[in-house]
Amino acid sequence: MRSIRSQVFLAVLGLSGLTGSSAFAATAPVVAVNREIGLSITGSFQDALSSDTTSYSGTTSTSTGRTHSYESGWNSNSRRIGWTPGFRADSSVMFDAFGISNLYASAQFGLQDGQRNYKYHFASHATASSPYTFRFGGKDDAKATSTRGEIGKGFLMLSQSLLLTPFAQGGYLSSGFDNFGDFGNFFVGAGLKADYALTSRLVLRGRFGWSAVLSSHTGYDYGLSSSAHSLWQGGVGVDYRMTQHLHLTAGGDYSYTHRAEADASNTNASNSIGIYSLGSLPHFQSQSSSLSNDVTLHAGGGIEEPLIDVLGR
Template identity: 30%
Template sequence: MKFVVSNRFIIRTGCTALAVTGAGLAARADPLPVIAIHREVGLAAEGQFTNYKENFSVETAKGLHDRETGGTPGFEFKAEDMLDIGPIRHVYASVEFRYNNGTTRYNGAYQRSHDPLIATDGLETKDVRAELGKGFLIGDRLLITPVVQFAYHDWNRTLSDYSEDYRQLAVGAAVHGDFALTRRLVLSARLGWAETLDPKMTATGQSVTIDRHSYTLDPLHFPLGDRPVWQAGSSLDYRMTRHVHLYGGVDFQRFGYAQGKTRATIHGRSVHSTYTEPDSWTQTIVLTTGLAWSF
């Protein structure tokens, strides 16, 4: 028995194979640049400038204001993804960890004499932020992504044998905007707001006099008042290869603490201290440069 294969059959079969191959290549094609930058795991070096200033409400206490300024080195780790979940497209999730350690310049005063005190202060900060949201594509070059954010901040400063540790949670919202300048280069911006939750400061090495007895309070707890957190940032992401991206940016953040009352425990007895933690504001500027693996 002979089988005769016509030219029409060969052409039709070839076209079908090309169509299947093309569909497969399309499925594996690179995502849009504004999507690809949100499918990364990255590690970066960073430098942080900190400006901390206290603000007493009474005029006579101006000499006691603490101010802390300086730059410290650190690093950043980030992981983010943008994926489709069922009918919902471009679901965004990310987590970011930042660590900084170094010294800053302390400007303050002795609490009893009010004489000026200028010294070098140790600084260590740890920041964690997680975000969840949804991206909205406008054409192929612009992506707008509103998110909710959850953050944790820990700042420890040490002066001689005295140290203070500030901790806070924060919950808020933010919006990302990404614009593809080219197929390889994407410009991004971020604006955010959050509210601090249960901020507190713990001091060690502090001493007070109660009933004519001097006590060293280890630790002394300062519950602080809630205040807003304001954030703004901008970055560039450059695709060097299919998977390797070079990125860098600058982030600004301003947050504060409202004055709180002091409570300490001495030999099992809960007491109020005459010390209070005043109103304060902190501004940070962080410069980041690193490499990311795009998946």
């Protein structure tokens, strides 16, 4: 009886394996790479620059009617540059539904934690005092997370050797010093993925995307408004099928983000109390801008969806 049960069990496993093999054989390699769950180690390089300028100007009047003008302000510049290690988890699926083929959905989460070089310069000036300046630099903690989701539709071309997938995307980026949530931004956008099969095992991958950042931290509370904050993304990679279900992955991604110059101003007309003129209240101006270039290299592996189906039976 035990022998019969063992034979039946082995037969079921064999049938499941054949079913998985048949499903894979019928799947184009460029589609198969979009049906994986993967994990990678990453190394991320960032070069981030930011600058802020603030100035006050106005006039004061004495009881004798003499008028004095004054001006004061400050500006600061900072730069963060260096590599940080991390990891990335990916999951994607491509399926047919509602009479539509190669529908696509994916999710990705990445984390970075390390130190980068940090340089800071500050200078201030005022009409009635000498200029003041200082600078410092050193190592600084750098923590960041990236969460992204995509949905789209794939189009097979060139005898199923090429797959083009336009997609919509959205996600959340966070960064910090002592913790991961000091600063955060939601983003939404669109892009295009391209997968090309050199062989039945090796697939070249490319990706381009653009997003609008929905909110940004400006650091001022005086009616400061920021113009469009854009996030550009691009990446290349390879996916190599070692076994029927196990894949090796590697590649690099580049992103560029820029917060356009932000301006704020507040001008008040002259004022007076009785016979004493107060002159004009301060005229306030502020400008702020930042940009960041980020390169992330990744290497890891993935499990193709048919194996997950087999293990789940």
